[in-house]
Amino acid sequence: MSYALEIEQLYKTYDNGFTALQGISLAVQEGDFFALLGPNGAGKSTTLGVVSSLVNKSQGQVRVFGYDLDIDLSAAKQLMGIVPQEFNFNMFERVIDIVVQQAGYYGIPKVEAKQRATELLKQLGLWDQHKQAARTLSGGMKRRLMIARALVHRPKLLILDEPTAGVDIELRRSMWAFLEQINAQCTTIILTTHYLEEAESLCRNIAIIDHGKIVENTSMQSLLRQLNTETFILDLAEELHKLPESSDYRAHLLNPQQLQVTINRQQNLNKVFEDLSDMGVQVTSMRNKTNRLEELFIDLVQNNQTEITGA
Amino acid sequence: MSITEIYIAWMTIVRKEIKRFMRIWVQTLIPPSITMVLYFVIFGNLIGERIGPMGGFDYMQFVVPGLIMMAVITNSYGNVVSSFYSTKYQGNIEEMLVSPTPNWVILAGYITGGVARGLAVGLIVTTLSLFFTHLSIHNFAIIVMVVLMTSILFSLGGFINAIYANSFDDISIIPTFVLTPLTYLGGVFYSIDLLPDFWSTVSQANPILYMVNAFRYGILGVSDISVAWAFAVIGFFIVVLFAYSMHLLNTGKGIRK
Numbered sequence: 001m002s003y004a005l006e007i008e009q010l011y012k013t014y015d016n017g018f019t020a021l022q023g024i025s026l027a028v029q030e031g032d033f034f035a036l037l038g039p040n041g042a043g044k045s046t047t048l049g050v051v052s053s054l055v056n057k058s059q060g061q062v063r064v065f066g067y068d069l070d071i072d073l074s075a076a077k078q079l080m081g082i083v084p085q086e087f088n089f090n091m092f093e094r095v096i097d098i099v100v101q102q103a104g105y106y107g108i109p110k111v112e113a114k115q116r117a118t119e120l121l122k123q124l125g126l127w128d129q130h131k132q133a134a135r136t137l138s139g140g141m142k143r144r145l146m147i148a149r150a151l152v153h154r155p156k157l158l159i160l161d162e163p164t165a166g167v168d169i170e171l172r173r174s175m176w177a178f179l180e181q182i183n184a185q186c187t188t189i190i191l192t193t194h195y196l197e198e199a200e201s202l203c204r205n206i207a208i209i210d211h212g213k214i215v216e217n218t219s220m221q222s223l224l225r226q227l228n229t230e231t232f233i234l235d236l237a238e239e240l241h242k243l244p245e246s247s248d249y250r251a252h253l254l255n256p257q258q259l260q261v262t263i264n265r266q267q268n269l270n271k272v273f274e275d276l277s278d279m280g281v282q283v284t285s286m287r288n289k290t291n292r293l294e295e296l297f298i299d300l301v302q303n304n305q306t307e308i309t310g311a
Numbered sequence: 312m313s314i315t316e317i318y319i320a321w322m323t324i325v326r327k328e329i330k331r332f333m334r335i336w337v338q339t340l341i342p343p344s345i346t347m348v349l350y351f352v353i354f355g356n357l358i359g360e361r362i363g364p365m366g367g368f369d370y371m372q373f374v375v376p377g378l379i380m381m382a383v384i385t386n387s388y389g390n391v392v393s394s395f396y397s398t399k400y401q402g403n404i405e406e407m408l409v410s411p412t413p414n415w416v417i418l419a420g421y422i423t424g425g426v427a428r429g430l431a432v433g434l435i436v437t438t439l440s441l442f443f444t445h446l447s448i449h450n451f452a453i454i455v456m457v458v459l460m461t462s463i464l465f466s467l468g469g470f471i472n473a474i475y476a477n478s479f480d481d482i483s484i485i486p487t488f489v490l491t492p493l494t495y496l497g498g499v500f501y502s503i504d505l506l507p508d509f510w511s512t513v514s515q516a517n518p519i520l521y522m523v524n525a526f527r528y529g530i531l532g533v534s535d536i537s538v539a540w541a542f543a544v545i546g547f548f549i550v551v552l553f554a555y556s557m558h559l560l561n562t563g564k565g566i567r568k
Binding site: 014049052053054055056073074075077078080082084086087088089090091092101102104105106107108109110149153 | 312313315316317319320322323326327334397398401402403405406407408409410411412413563567568
């Protein structure tokens with residue numbers, strides 16, 4: 001099995017003494033769509049920073065398609081495209097120049113770089129703005145510009161650090177479609193995100209990092225199987241002012257006509273309907289709450305927190 | 312990276328740098344030209360006539376080579392320090408750092424940008440000086456070599472300053488408190504033969520004295536110091552600053568966490 005990224009026992013302690021990574025090990029298969037999740041300050045960006053060589057590691061090994069960063073850094077860099085969390089292009093330069101320049105840093109001749117930049121800007125819906133200064137773009141456009149810039153040298157591994165932060169839902173979904181498309185063309189993708197729904201719908205494998213340690217590293221399917229509870233949202237015919245009380249499920253009102261109910265996966269919903277029926281409340285419709293991963297994520301991080309504090 | 316790819320990466324940085332200072336030419340090319348014209352008018356014409364000859368030439372002819380060098384020095388330094396610091400400040404230094412472009416190519420690209428601006432301003436100032444005096448060429452090769460080497464040296468200085476700078480204030484401290492005094496005391500306006508022995512000896516510790524005098528020799532054929540010794544001093548400082556810049560880049564000082 002070939003790996004796009006292999007990290008072994010990675011440690012990072014910053015100059016101020018803060019240890020961001022405490023022996024992280026993980027492997028991402030070639031062609032995978034991989035999510036790296038974790039709360040703020042968990043070590044996600046530091047991990048990606050070390051991989052992209054923007055952060056000097058304290059200890060450990062990183063290999064990109066078999067190229068050790070300590071030995072073949074140039075070869076490894078040639079295969080990676082990086083989309084950082086913060087906008088880091090020159091705001092005064094034109095959109096097309098930013099992408100063409102990036103190609104130049106990879107040794108791509110100008111004529112070819114212009115062709116590639118044109119192609120990418122059209123695919124990402126930025127062609128109409130290609131002569132504009134980057135500072136005039138909206139937040140979503142700036143995010144797409146960073147993706148275009150990262151792809152101009154046709155990397156085999158694309159690393160995205162919160163690529164859809166601050167992007168509206170419609171645009172986010174179009175970016176998902178674009179990322180799925182390039183993943184289908186054999187580009188391995190690693191992303192960090194705060195939108196757990198994003199990880200759930202895009203990624204096949206996942207690692208959860210907290211306090212500089214990997215607390216879970218598995219396939220998305222097996223992770224979701226660990227989920228013991230399931231949450232439903234019930235739409236009610238009339239307003240409800242008193243919650244049904246039961247030890248079989250947890251209920252709370254999202255608004256007077258919407259009830260959220262969480263039950264164990266082994267149990268059925270009959271009891272909920274009985275209780276509501278006894279209260280004279282009619283249920284007009286029902287759906288699963290989509291971001292099941294969020295619950296699991298919180299459970300895992302809380303468990304890790306408990307272990308750290310020894311509580 | 313292959314040689315061709317390295318050349319493309321280097322040219323990308325050079326083109327970006329030249330485009331940058333040309334885009335803001337009102338800030339980069341015009342102010343030094345106006346400043347130098349004022350020097351020519353005040354020190355050359357108005358005060359110079361009362362000072363009389365210096366080093367066997369009238370004062371205007373004596374002072375022009377020094378003023379041209381002053382423009383080259385401040386602009387080479389200023390270009391790299393402001394451009395590289397802005398790149399660092401905006402974060403777009405990361406565009407180069409994540410790419411396979413070797414560190415020495417990044418450094419060479421910025422130095423070339425600094426040299427390009429130094430030469431551009433030097434040419435403008437030289438052209439303007441012709442409205443005030445006649446300039447002969449004693450040794451063209453020395454003129455070219457000294458200007459290039461001086462420009463490279465101060466581009467390197469600007470690069471190191473930018474690496475250490477943590478704020479926009481930090482990029483003006485060295486030019487204000489080190490570069491300007493050294494330039495003024497580097498024999499731009501006077502021959503060190505006029506100084507008492509002690510101060511003449513002290514002046515020889517100022518590297519700018521060697522650049523100004525070597526350049527003056529290329530134009531007028533007179534110098535306070537040996538031209539060969541001047542080249543050796545400039546070459547020595549270039550090697551030292553280049554090695555130090557590479558060390559800073561390789562360790563990631565100020566640019567990698």
